[in-house]
Amino acid sequence: MEWLTDxxxxxxxxxxxxxxxxxxxxxxxxxxxxxxxxxxxxxESVAHTLILGVVVAFLLGGPVAxxxxxxxxxxxxLSSLLAADRRFSVDVSMGVLxxxxxxxxVTLIALTDGYRARLEDTLFGAILGVTDLDLGLAAFVALAAxxxxxxxxxxxxxxxxxxxxxxAMGYRVGLLDLLLFALVTLVAVVALRAVGNVxxxxxxxxxxxxxxxxxxxxxxMVALAGGLGTLAGVLGLYWSYSSAVGGGPAxxxxxxxxxxxxxxGRAAITLVR
Amino acid sequence: MTAAVSVDGLGxxxxxxxxxxxxxxxxxxxxxxxxxxPNGAGKTTLLRALLGDVAHTGRLAIERPVAYVPQLSxxxxxxxxxxxxxxxxxxxxxxGWWRRPSGADRDGARELLDRVGLxxxxxxxxxxLSGGQRQRVLLARALAQEGRVLLLDEPLxxxxxxxxxxxxxxxxxxxxxxxxxxMTTHDLAEAAxxxxxxxxxNRGLVAEGTTEEIFTEDVLRRAYxxxxxVLDGRPAVIDDPHHHAPRERV
Numbered sequence: 001m002e003w004l005t006d007x008x009x010x011x012x013x014x015x016x017x018x019x020x021x022x023x024x025x026x027x028x029x030x031x032x033x034x035x036x037x038x039x040x041x042x043x044e045s046v047a048h049t050l051i052l053g054v055v056v057a058f059l060l061g062g063p064v065a066x067x068x069x070x071x072x073x074x075x076x077x078l079s080s081l082l083a084a085d086r087r088f089s090v091d092v093s094m095g096v097l098x099x100x101x102x103x104x105x106v107t108l109i110a111l112t113d114g115y116r117a118r119l120e121d122t123l124f125g126a127i128l129g130v131t132d133l134d135l136g137l138a139a140f141v142a143l144a145a146x147x148x149x150x151x152x153x154x155x156x157x158x159x160x161x162x163x164x165x166x167x168a169m170g171y172r173v174g175l176l177d178l179l180l181f182a183l184v185t186l187v188a189v190v191a192l193r194a195v196g197n198v199x200x201x202x203x204x205x206x207x208x209x210x211x212x213x214x215x216x217x218x219x220x221m222v223a224l225a226g227g228l229g230t231l232a233g234v235l236g237l238y239w240s241y242s243s244a245v246g247g248g249p250a251x252x253x254x255x256x257x258x259x260x261x262x263x264x265g266r267a268a269i270t271l272v273r
Numbered sequence: 274m275t276a277a278v279s280v281d282g283l284g285x286x287x288x289x290x291x292x293x294x295x296x297x298x299x300x301x302x303x304x305x306x307x308x309x310x311p312n313g314a315g316k317t318t319l320l321r322a323l324l325g326d327v328a329h330t331g332r333l334a335i336e337r338p339v340a341y342v343p344q345l346s347x348x349x350x351x352x353x354x355x356x357x358x359x360x361x362x363x364x365x366x367x368x369g370w371w372r373r374p375s376g377a378d379r380d381g382a383r384e385l386l387d388r389v390g391l392x393x394x395x396x397x398x399x400x401x402l403s404g405g406q407r408q409r410v411l412l413a414r415a416l417a418q419e420g421r422v423l424l425l426d427e428p429l430x431x432x433x434x435x436x437x438x439x440x441x442x443x444x445x446x447x448x449x450x451x452x453x454x455x456m457t458t459h460d461l462a463e464a465a466x467x468x469x470x471x472x473x474x475n476r477g478l479v480a481e482g483t484t485e486e487i488f489t490e491d492v493l494r495r496a497y498x499x500x501x502x503v504l505d506g507r508p509a510v511i512d513d514p515h516h517h518a519p520r521e522r523v
Contacts, residue, residue, distance in 0.1 A: 151371045152371075154362075154368075154373070155370065162343070164321065164341070167324075168325060170366060217355055217398070
């Protein structure tokens with residue numbers, strides 16, 4: 001049983017587990033809304049625009065998490081400004097912001113001598129290096145996500161299912177959208193630390209996709225996706241601890257394996273019927 | 274008799290294209306109104322303007338709450354929700370933000386599913402239901418909203434005979450209770466049989482009034498152009514399924 005308890009003896013690993021569990025649950029649960037609203041591109045875009053904030057934070061000597069939050073806020077703010085024009089959808093405005101922010105970030109990296117060595121952390125995560133601020137942010141985001149789903153979960157579901165009806169019922173659909181985008185962005189900031197820029201979308205969509213295959217209605221799907229995200233975080237860290245695989249890639253690979261299992265199970269059920 | 278809907282000089286434009294211009298009419302409470310017109314005439318647009326879902330010019334007054342049954346879209350089929358869950362969405366505005374539907378709300382929703390002939394499908398997911406069944410679930414949701422005015426977009430198209438009769442039964446019952454129903458349809462003969470008032474559109478209002486006033490060759494020719502045939506003194510529109518304009522853009 002040593003393999004089970006050994007990782008928990010190290011302070012670094014305990015922090016990593018805490019980050020992975022909280023991030024996995026929040027990303028899994030919110031990922032369901034990203035999936036059902038067809039916002040996969042939003043997650044991807046936010047992930048790529050964050051790199052600018054990370055680099056700027058590094059240049060200014062501030063905490064990376066704050067830089068990411070700043071870039072995320074700028075992304076959501078600017079894209080909802082653009083999307084207010086009926087000719088642009090959220091996707092389109094993100095499509096404009098993504099290359100601009102990403103390009104600017106990469107340019108800054110090229111001009112900054114000291115940063116290139118840390119680029120890998122931004123791309124693939126550095127879950128073994130989480131700070132108190134990272135953990136605090138992760139806890140805050142998870143609480144905010146839980147509170148939102150508790151207070152406005154059924155309204156978010158209504159908007160996802162039938163937008164015109166939600167509007168006709170008097171709900172401020174635009175505000176609910178903004179709330180969802182803001183939460184997804186915050187989760188992206190947290191996941192950036194854990195699994196990195198490139199792998200972040202997998203964390204957001206993988207557990208949600210697996211849960212969609214195995215459930216019939218929304219709330220069981222959200223609960224299962226949160227659970228699968230957490231499971232992937234924990235299993236991935238165990239794997240990473242006992243091998244040379246990095247934490248971020250290991251977690252994302254477990255997400256992919258869980259999806260393969262879910263898809264296989266689903267196919268088997270269909271065959272048997 | 275009080276007016277449930279009154280519209281004066283209503284106009285809706287999508288960009289430079291005018292979808293509806295200068296539409297004025299009133300609907301007495303308790304009426305069942307058929308909204309007719311060729312494809313692209315602005316039928317769905319009128320419903321969405323009444324719903325407050327598209328920007329419009331002119332004056333518009335409608336008794337609230339307004340319930341709406343949209344045209345079927347495939348997108349909704351992918352959403353993980355069962356029939357009972359859809360009906361319960363109709364109770365959300367009454368519940369407020371954090372409250373979940375109660376046991377009584379659930380019983381009520383089950384009764385409404387029974388009313389539209391789907392008592393045994395409460396736990397079926399939306400994508401397991403046929404087109405007609407989905408539409409009836411959405412009708413049950415509209416009933417759960419306890420709307421004073423019901424807006425139904427093509428509730429009779431693409432459905433089987435049993436669905437049609439159930440839907441028409443429910444509409445008649447709602448009208449008898451003083452509620453007002455506006456329904457778009459491209460089925461003229463059916464509308465003439467069941468509606469007590471008609472509203473004929475073609476980017477603007479062509480005619481409006483009781484079914485007897487409207488169902489004349491002259492009015493129909495103005496709305497549908499040359500595709501009107503007179504048989505035994507009753508006008509009919511030649512509905513060529515291979516020559517439909519693209520669906521109305523909304």
